[in-house]
Structure formats: C-alpha cells, structure tokens
Amino acid sequence: MSDRLSQTFAALADPTRRAILVRLSQGETNVSVLAEPFLEDMSRPAITKHLKVLEEAGLISKGRDGVLRPCRLNGEGFRPASDWMDQYRVFWEESFDRLDDLLKTMVADEKVKPTSQKKGKARERKKTSE
Numbered sequence: 001m002s003d004r005l006s007q008t009f010a011a012l013a014d015p016t017r018r019a020i021l022v023r024l025s026q027g028e029t030n031v032s033v034l035a036e037p038f039l040e041d042m043s044r045p046a047i048t049k050h051l052k053v054l055e056e057a058g059l060i061s062k063g064r065d066g067v068l069r070p071c072r073l074n075g076e077g078f079r080p081a082s083d084w085m086d087q088y089r090v091f092w093e094e095s096f097d098r099l100d101d102l103l104k105t106m107v108a109d110e111k112v113k114p115t116s117q118k119k120g121k122a123r124e125r126k127k128t129s130e
C-alpha cells in the first residue's frame with residue numbers, strides 16, 4: 001500500500017491486530033507477552049506478521065532490550081486516520097443538529113394546532129385505513 005491512511009485502515013481491519021493494540025493501550029510490553037493470548041489459535045510467526053503490519057503502519061514501535069523486544073503504541077501513527085474521520089464527524093454532527101432543529105419545530109407545530117384539527121386528521125387516517 002502506498003499511502004499511510006490505507007496502511008492504517010488495513011492494519012486496523014484485522015481483529016487480532018486490534019486486540020494487540022488494546023493490550024498495548026494498557027502499557028508497553030514485550031512480544032512474547034503480547035503473543036500469549038493468541039498462541040492457541042495461531043503460530044508465533046503469524047503473530048510476528050501481525051506486529052510487522054502494525055509497525056509498518058506506524059501504529060506501534062518495537063525496541064530491543066537485551067533479548068526482549070518491547071512494543072509500545074505510537075499515538076502519532078493514528079493521526080492520519082483520526083484526521084480523516086474528523087471530517088465526517090463534523091458532517092454528521094451538523095446533520096444531526098439540523099435534524100434535531102427540524103424535530104423541535106415539528107413538535108412545536110403540533111402543540112400549536114387546535115385540538116379539533118388534530119381530531120379531524122385522526123378521523124381522516126382512520127377512514128383511509130378502512
């Protein structure tokens with residue numbers, strides 16, 4: 001994949017990689033500890049591949065401390081995806097605000113109508129449904 005945003009979303013698309021990120025959100029840990037919960041379902045090389053995808057996407061970083069390979073989240077790696085999604089968050093918030101305004105107007109209009117007018121509409125609906 002050529003662009004960082006596509007790499008980020010591809011990395012986030014896999015549930016195993018998301019589970020690894022959840023674990024790393026609790027703090028730095030080494031690769032062997034990260035791998036433990038997944039060893040029943042997959043091999044160590046498969047876990048290593050998942051870590052490589054996360055690292056290439058810039059979502060984690062791996063270090064070296066003697067024989068240990070500590071991993072940590074790289075918060076900055078999430079920024080392209082967060083920025084991209086923010087555009088849509090703004091759009092949906094504005095859309096929901098407009099819908100809320102419309103609903104308030106409709107409720108206010110219903111309260112203003114005389115009671116006899118409301119009953120007349122109810123009778124009309126009843127006749128058309130028969």
